[in-house]
Amino acid sequence: MSPRLAAIIAVTALPLIAAGQPGYTPGKVTPDMVQTGSDIPKDWQQPQEAFDYVKKDVMIPMRDGVKLHTVIMIPKGAHNLPMLLERTPYNASGFAPNNSPHMKDAVWSGDTDWADGRYILVWQDVRGKYGSEGDYVMTRPPRGPLNPSKTDDTTDAWDTIDWLVKNVKQSNGRVGMIGSSYDGWTVTMALLDPHPALKVTAPESPMVDGWMGDDWFHNGAFRLGNLDFFVSQSSVKGGGEGIPREGYDDYENFLEAGSAGAMAQANGLEQLPWYNRVVAHPAYDAFWQLQAVDKMVAAKPSNVPTMWLQGMWDQEDIYGAVHAWEALKKAGYASNNHLVIGPWWHSQINREGWNLGPLKWSGDTARKFRKNWIIPFFDQYLIDGAPAKPLPQAMLYDPQADKWDQFADWKIAGNQTLTPIYLQADMGLGFGQAAAGSDSYVSDPARPIPYLARPIPADNESRWRTWLVQDQRFVANRADVLSYQTPVLTKSVTIEGAPIANIFARTTGTDGDFVVKLIDVYPQTYPEDPKMGGYQLPVSLDIFRGRYRKSYSDPSPIPAGKVQQYKFRLPTVNYTFKPGHRIMVQIQSSLFPVYDRNPQTYVQNIFFAKPDDYRKATVSIEHGGAAASAVLLPVVDKSGAGD
Structure with missing residues (x-):
């Protein structure tokens, strides 16, 4: 029998069981078969007998009546426990993403x-985001000229802590705050007027000055990835999408779009109030000055013990922790403020820290630091009977020595002895000044220098996290990159602090950017x-927009053909250049598409530069x-310690 004939016989042999056909006899309908109402119960309660914690979603009222969505995770049987609070625009519910009966497995890394059963964990959506009521304002300014209301993230933190200590009966009435990036900013804001129950804090990679060096700009150069962030963060109440891409390579996508403003307008960003405020203030005017939280905490210091943390290669917020700490030390508050710089990318302190790109450490530096330093630091102020955990004034990792160094007195920038390492003839670099001369390159905005080897996909999180340790050989042979290097070192050179770029340059344009990299x-x-x-490992690098060489708030054209001085600070480091290595300084005029292109023709607002500019x-x-010129x-x- 053929397969086709067998299939026909099988089909025709099937019984006729459809309703209304011969041979169909429905059974008796009983009441439990009848569908009425919704299959979703009004109040689903998951049995939690096996859970070692209780999770609560509450709405905490603020002084103006707005209620903020808050997730509270309490160990079962808790009594007299401290609370750890994090305030976030990134979805409080997402901090406990796993439906596990075990608290350690339910929370994020x-x-x-x-x-571990010793803390009550609390996460809260800032006002206007996710489950919280009210209007969302990006990094809402403190009450004052930019915020005429009676609330800000300082009052919201105060009101939240006040409610928690009065309503979470399992607590001991003491609260610590922690958080990274934007969440680090919310911690810093709480320090402007801390609730008496706030006993200890740890702002990790906090945003403190969006123009000078945290997130939005660096020394006036705009970070193009913010366009995605503006859309995803402020287009919807929850989590939104970024800007759609035509192609795979973001270098090409942004180059074809033209200016940052052209890219933004093509994607509807003029609908976003925050974007409009940013582009209306490209210089460091009162809009930015009045939001410089590092200056605010120094003007109104608190007595709350605080650990300021960041990564040495923090690709997003490398400015905030060290500048806030320096401002507080200068104000005389070093005794209760401590600086930590680890061998990490942005927020890696909250993840695994075995390596950073090709750099490998002798253990999980992040987890070890959390367990050995951060948690004991909090314990001593929050848990009765916890042993004291004395902290040095500063702890900084030396990546080449693969160890933490502790400093009883870490000197702030401006209070250090600086040794110039000079650019010299024939692309040399050394501690002795050379005869006068110059080296030239042509900077072409149509061929900006990429920050990573192309292609650079829009969704490149792993490469984005580690771009600050990218081997710089991929650009070293470009004609528009100048690379100066020392002879092979015969002894170690250790630097502790913030290098300063001190560059003298002429340009045929009337504006321009200067990127300076200190490289091992x-x-x-x-x-x-x-x-x-x-390997050419960047140790410290940054960008400077030439129009701000005289004043950050009052830009001016660069006089074409005349030597000008460009002096700016590079990120703080603790680093040893070993014998057998060389020190290199690279100089270039673009770092794309991390930063927008400078048209190199002075225009009033670079966001809206025209193609001909x-x-x-x-x-x-x-x-x-x-x-x-020198660094x-x-x-x-x-x-005395040996090499």
Whole structure:
């Protein structure tokens, strides 16, 4: 029998069981078969006998009547426990994403070590986001000229803590606050007028000054990825999408779009109030000055013990922790404020810290630091009988030594002895000043220098996290990148502090950017890890927009063809250049598409530069003589300790 004939016989042999056909006899309908109402119960209660915690969603009222959505996770049988509070625009419910009966498995990685039955964990949506009522304002300014209302994130933190200590009966009435990035900003805001029950805090990579160096700008150069953030964060109450892309390579996407403003307008960002406020204030005017939280906490210091944390290669908020700490130390509040800089990318302190890109450590630096330092630091102020955990004034990781260094007195920028390492002839670099001369390159806005090897996909989180340790050989041979390097070092050079770029340059344009990178060049042969042979590791780098060379608030055109000084601070480091390595300084005029392109023609507002404004410019970097370009290094003598 053929397969086709067998199939026909099988089909025709099927019984006729459809309703209304011969042979169909329905059974008796009983009441339980009848569908009425919804299959979703009004109040579903998941049995939680096996759970070792109780999770509550509450709406906490603020002083103006607005209620903020708050998630509280309480260990079962809790009594007299402290509370750990994090306030966030990133969905409080997402901090306990797993439906596990065990508290340690229910929370996200940053809170796993806290979920050991000794803490009540609290997460709250800031007003206007996710489950909270009210209007959302991006990094809402403190009450005052920019915020005429009677509430801000300082009062919201105060009111939240006040409610928690009065209503969470399992608590001991003491609260600690922690959070990274935007959440670090909410911690810093709480410190402007801390509730008496707030006993200890840890702002991690906090945003403190969006123009000077946290998130939105760096020394006036705009970070293009913020366009995605503006849309995702402020287009909807919950989590939104970023800007759609035509192509795979973001270098090409942003280049074809033109200016940052053109990209934004093509994607409807003029509908967003925050975007409109940002582009209306490209210079460091009162809009930004009145939101500089590092200056505010120094003007109104608190007595709350605080650990300020960030990563040495923090690709987003490398400015906030160290500048807030420095401002507080200058104000005389170093005794209760501590600085920590670890070998991490942005917020890696809350994840695994075995490595950063190709750099490998002798253990999980992040988890070890959480367990050995952060949690004991909180315990001593929040838990009765907890042992004291004395902290040094500063703790900074030395990546080459692969260890933490502790400092009883970490010097702030401006109070350090700086040693110039000079640019010299024939692309040399050294501690002795050379004869006068210059080196030139053509900076072409149509061919900006990428920050990563192309292609650069829009969704490149793993590469974005580690771009600050990208091997710089991928641009070293470009004609528009100048690379100066020392001879092979015969002894260690250790720097502790913030290097200062001090560049003298001429340009044929009337505006321009300067990117300065301090680089550790590995030996060509590196037996410890052969893949690192010849690696050009950025140690500290930043960008400076030339129009602000005289004033951040009052930009001016660069006089074409005349030598100008560009002096700006690079990120703080604790680093040892080993014998056998070289020190390199690279200079270039773009870092795209992290930062928007400078048209190199002075225009009133670079956000809205026209295609014809983007022009080539010849940039000449001076060295020696009266215009001795250098990077000023905070070198310390460790000869007594050996190399």
